[in-house]
Amino acid sequence: MKPEAFTIRSSRPGAPGNGPGAFATGALVACLALAGAAGCLPDAARAQSPTPVPHHSWSFTGPLSHFDMAAVQRGYAVYDQVCASCHGMTAVTYGDLGGMGLTEEQVGRIAHAHHVRAGTDATGKPASRPATSDDHLLSPYASPAAAVAANHGARPPDQSRLAVVYPGGVDRMRALLLGYGRSPPPGTQVPEGSFYNPYAVNGLIAMPPLLHDGGVTYADGTSPTAAQQADDVVTFLAWVAQPHLEERHRTGVRVIAFLLVLLVLTFCLKRRIWSDVH
Structure with missing residues (x-):
């Protein structure tokens, strides 16, 4: 949402856009625009799947939201134990995982538990080495063609x-x-290698069902139901995509508060300046 420009002209009393109400309207537009830019307003243009998507309550949505770091860490466990077998995160390094509340030693252990490609050995065969905090979470496939x-x-x-x-x-x-x-609707053909899912495009998806009760191990003892795993891995993916979301929300709230104070001061100043005009 782009901030809307507004202009206040000061020509003569009673001119359009020149009264105290114009100041209030213009500043309010600016506040709302910045609120939308800061993620404080709901997204009215959500894409729809063939089946209406049920709303779920998340800790990281809303102007004063925050990420539940325990859920983020559990979500990484789901990603590592389930999703990483097919999906990479090329924009994320193992070092970035420290932002979810891990120590440098913990990040080092996670990195060393994975191997990354390291060219070829003396015989020309592909070689690998333990990952470091500077390495990216790459796709498990050697090439896009291999993934397809x-x-x-x-x-x-x-x-x-x-x-x-x-x-x-x-x-x-x-x-x-x-x-x-x-069960797919009557008449729906599910090709071999595809699965019916009412929330997929056209109701068909190539990814098989991956989340099952007890399918992962949580270090904090949380019961790993399929629903819990889905909540946690989506929270992790949301954090990875916007690791500075909380900071932006706090900045947006401070900016809006400043603009509201400025609005009041501007309104009072204008009333005082124009108080002797009849």
Whole structure:
């Protein structure tokens, strides 16, 4: 949402756009525009799937929202144990994971538990090495063509910014993850290698159902139900896509508060300057 420009002209008393109300209207427009830019206003243009997407309550939505870092860490466990077998995060390094509340030692252990490609060895075979905090969370496939071939012609998308570009947003992502197992409508043909999911485009998706009760292990003892896993991994993906969201929200609130104070002061000043004009 682009901030709307507004102009206040000071020509003569009673001229259009020249009274105290014009100051209030213009400043209010600016406040609302900045609120929208800061993520404080609801998105009215959510993309729709064939089936209406149920709304879900998230800790990170709203002007005073915050990320539940325990959920973010559990979400990384789901990504690492389930999603990373097909999806990479090329815009994210292992070092970036420290932002979800991990120590440098913990980040180092996570990185060293994974291997990255390191050219070829003396015999010409592909070589690998333990990852470091500077390495990116790459796709497990050697090339895009290999990814397409291994997934019935559908390339698994990179998940670095998926939460902010996926049509329908985080609500639809969660619904999609939990939307398997339903019977397709009469007459719907599900091709081999595809699955029916009412929240997918045309109701068909190449990704198989991946979340199952008890399918992952949570270090904090949380019960890993499929719904819990979906909540956590979507929260993690939202954090990865916008790691500075909380800071932007706080800045937006401070800017709006400043503009409201400025609005009051401007209104009082104008009333005083024009108080002797009849």
